[in-house]
Amino acid sequence: MDKEFLKEQKKTPYIDAYKEYLSEKNTAFDVPGHHQGNIKTDFDKIFPHAVYRADINCPRGLDNILHPSGCIKEAEELFAKACHAKKARFLINGSTSGNLIMLMATLKAHQKIILPRNVHKSVINGLILSGAVPVFVMPVIDKETEIVNQIQYKDWKRVIDQNPDARAIFIINPTYFGATCNLKKITDYAHSKGMVVLCDEAHGAHFYFSKHLPMSAMDAGCDMSTLSVHKTGGSLTQSSVLLINTDLVSPYEITKSYNLITTTSPSSILIASLDGARKYLVFHGSRRIWNCIKLAREAIDEINQIKGFKAHGKKYFQNGLAFDYDETKVVVELDNLSINGFDLYKILKDEYRIQIELAETYVLLLLFTVGTRKKDSDKIVAALKDISRRFYKEGMKYPDHHFITELPQMIVRPRVAFHAPLKVISLEDSLNKISKEMIMIYPPGIPLIIPGEKFSNNVIKQIEYYKSTGVSVFSDYEGTSQVSVIDESDENFNEIIRRN
Numbered sequence: 001m002d003k004e005f006l007k008e009q010k011k012t013p014y015i016d017a018y019k020e021y022l023s024e025k026n027t028a029f030d031v032p033g034h035h036q037g038n039i040k041t042d043f044d045k046i047f048p049h050a051v052y053r054a055d056i057n058c059p060r061g062l063d064n065i066l067h068p069s070g071c072i073k074e075a076e077e078l079f080a081k082a083c084h085a086k087k088a089r090f091l092i093n094g095s096t097s098g099n100l101i102m103l104m105a106t107l108k109a110h111q112k113i114i115l116p117r118n119v120h121k122s123v124i125n126g127l128i129l130s131g132a133v134p135v136f137v138m139p140v141i142d143k144e145t146e147i148v149n150q151i152q153y154k155d156w157k158r159v160i161d162q163n164p165d166a167r168a169i170f171i172i173n174p175t176y177f178g179a180t181c182n183l184k185k186i187t188d189y190a191h192s193k194g195m196v197v198l199c200d201e202a203h204g205a206h207f208y209f210s211k212h213l214p215m216s217a218m219d220a221g222c223d224m225s226t227l228s229v230h231k232t233g234g235s236l237t238q239s240s241v242l243l244i245n246t247d248l249v250s251p252y253e254i255t256k257s258y259n260l261i262t263t264t265s266p267s268s269i270l271i272a273s274l275d276g277a278r279k280y281l282v283f284h285g286s287r288r289i290w291n292c293i294k295l296a297r298e299a300i301d302e303i304n305q306i307k308g309f310k311a312h313g314k315k316y317f318q319n320g321l322a323f324d325y326d327e328t329k330v331v332v333e334l335d336n337l338s339i340n341g342f343d344l345y346k347i348l349k350d351e352y353r354i355q356i357e358l359a360e361t362y363v364l365l366l367l368f369t370v371g372t373r374k375k376d377s378d379k380i381v382a383a384l385k386d387i388s389r390r391f392y393k394e395g396m397k398y399p400d401h402h403f404i405t406e407l408p409q410m411i412v413r414p415r416v417a418f419h420a421p422l423k424v425i426s427l428e429d430s431l432n433k434i435s436k437e438m439i440m441i442y443p444p445g446i447p448l449i450i451p452g453e454k455f456s457n458n459v460i461k462q463i464e465y466y467k468s469t470g471v472s473v474f475s476d477y478e479g480t481s482q483v484s485v486i487d488e489s490d491e492n493f494n495e496i497i498r499r500n
Contacts, residue, residue: 001282009078009282014063014275017071018268021061022053031057031265056268065090065266066259075275082282083208083227083243084218089258091226091240092270095202096122097261098226098242100129102198104257106168106224106249107132109415114159115170117407118148118446120200123170124414124438128451131415135163136407139175139446140321145312145333145363148446150181150322153189160193168196173217174204176358177365178329179322183220191221196248199225202240205233206328206370209285212293214324218245224254232328233285234370235277239270285370292368293327295377299366300330302381308337308392309384332364332384336396342472344387352383362398408453412486412500417451420496423487424477427463430455433485439475441466455485 028035037052058064063072072090080088091097099122107113109131115123117136127134137159140149160169169190174180187197199217201207205227207216217225223246229235244254296313303311310333314325334341345359358365366380411434412420422436433455440447441462449459463480466473476484486493 005081006282009082009279011074011078012275012279013071013074013078015272017062018054018272021056021059026059030059051269054269057265058268062268065092065271066262066264072271075271075278079241079274079278080243082278083216083241085243085245087244089242089244089254090271090274091242091262092238092266093240093261093263094230094238095200095226095228095240096120096125098202098240099123099200100126100261101242101254101257102224102226103127103130103132103170104260105253106130106196106198108167110413111168112163112166113168113170114156114163114166114195116151116172118175119170119172120202121438121440123200124447124450127414128418129415131413132167133413134410134450135159135166138407141446142320145331145360147177147331147360147363148175148179149317149320150175150179152321153182153185153323156181156186157189160190160195164193166195168198170198170200171217171222172200174201174207174214174326174329176203177317177331178203178326179317179320180204180214180324180326182323183215183217183222187221196224196246197222201225201243202228203231204326205229205231205241206281206285206289207326209233209281210289210293211286212290213326213328218243221245223248229274229277232367232369233277233281236270236273238267239274239277241274281370288370289328292370292372295372295374296327296330296366296368299368299377299381303330303332303384306381306384306388308335308388309333310335328368330366330368332366334362334364334398336393337387337391338393338396339391347387348380348383352379352386354380354383356380406458408449408456408459410453412452412497414451416496416500417486421487421490421492423485423489424482425485427460427480427483430460430483430485431457433483433488436484436486437476439463439473439480439483441473455483 032055034052037049063070065072076088076090103126107130110133112133112135114135116139118139137151137155139151142149173183190197199222201217207213225243227241229241230237230239300311300313303309312331314327317325341359341361341363348354348356356364357367417434417436435449435453435455436451438447438450448462473480
């Protein structure tokens with residue numbers, strides 16, 4: 001790396017200003033109301049009382065996150081350079097806020113955006129806020145693990161060609177499980193058609209700091225991306241970054257959307273953690289990421305020797321049509337065990353004191369990060385060996401969930417459905433009704449229906465089937481026995497459809 005770049009990246013402007021402010025021991029007559037720890041609560045039983053002293057808002061000397069001109073601006077500029085972006089904005093409400101900002105800045109009501117069906121719920125919420133029209137592309141579903149893989153370039157190209165009036169495309173790269181697409185080729189083609197390229201890079205913040213990982217969104221030429229630095233980069237939970245590298249979206253629209261979504265009471269602790277994580281990743285990220293890749297590879301080899309488990313890495317996912325794969329993710333498939341993934345998730349936490357990232361019906365996801373140690377990897381392997389001894393049963397048959405990839409018919413935009421009059425009915429009475437809610441299943445993490453789409457026989461049967469097989473179904477109502485639909489008997493219903 002360039003010497004001048006490294007010299008500059010040694011700076012931590014926000015942390016330095018933070019330390020200076022705390023050293024002044026100012027008397028507080030501002031928020032937060034505990035006034036730097038002048039009270040004691042049960043919170044002190046968990047954390048040192050010094051946490052209160054560090055919990056300050058945005059006083060004089062610590063800049064303003066909405067209109068940065070000092071130490072926050074300098075820290076954001078350093079982050080942008082570290083990630084090869086023109087600009088970076090700190091996010092203290094996670095990548096949810098980044099997705100909302102990207103969509104609201106890029107899209108106006110009635111404009112089309114092409115996006116995968118398995119987007120995060122924040123993206124559906126962004127469609128509601130922006131009033132945009134979604135055009136969904138179905139990703140490949142792995143029939144063995146029942147999780148979502150990636151969308152092929154040919155499918156992106158087909159849908160882009162079918163929708164030349166689309167304003168933007170939205171790409172998930174990597175997926176939750178680590179699969180990546182041919183990001184540069186897709187981005188270049190979308191740009192050739194005049195479309196903005198937005199990227200949910202929430203699970204790929206570490207891509208910028210290792211040559212052993214897939215290409216990052218900024219290096220692929222995406223216009224904007226959002227990074228959950230807290231997920232894989234070592235900052236504190238909720239701290240993320242919006243990266244900007246575009247001339248296709250107005251800076252004014254980005255700033256306006258950022259200020260609309262971002263709190264006026266940001267956590268200084270979260271901002272400082274981003275400043276510190278950036279410096280750590282620049283100087284130590286490459287070595288630590290390579291170490292965690294090696295640990296992940298070793299774990300895969302060891303787990304594949306244990307009866308009842310099949311560990312999957314890069315080769316498996318590339319054979320499943322992913323263009324590339326994030327080797328810091330390890331997907332463990334259950335095989336011939338008398339328990340399912342949800343049972344195993346609980347057993348690992350309650351009996352072995354191991355917290356894994358996520359469980360699906362017959363799959364576990366393990367994250368190897370800059371914070372993973374050899375003894376941690378050894379502990380999960382030892383636990384799976386013991387679980388195999390307890391629950392392995394030769395000849396076990398798991399039910400096939402038969403995921404249907406037919407998309408429901410969209411009647412109105414998600415925003416229109418959100419504001420339409422509500423009627424709560426039973427699922428069995430929902431045929432041909434227009435949904436006001438999103439109902440999603442895990443696995444594979446694809447919404448069965450979103451606001452504005454019509455309940456079909458297929459959708460109803462899928463929901464009922466998934467409920468019967470134990471797949472987690474997420475909706476507005478526990479158990480999905482009731483659903484939210486548009487009240488078509490309302491006197492304003494026809495006007496709602498007309499204005500759509």
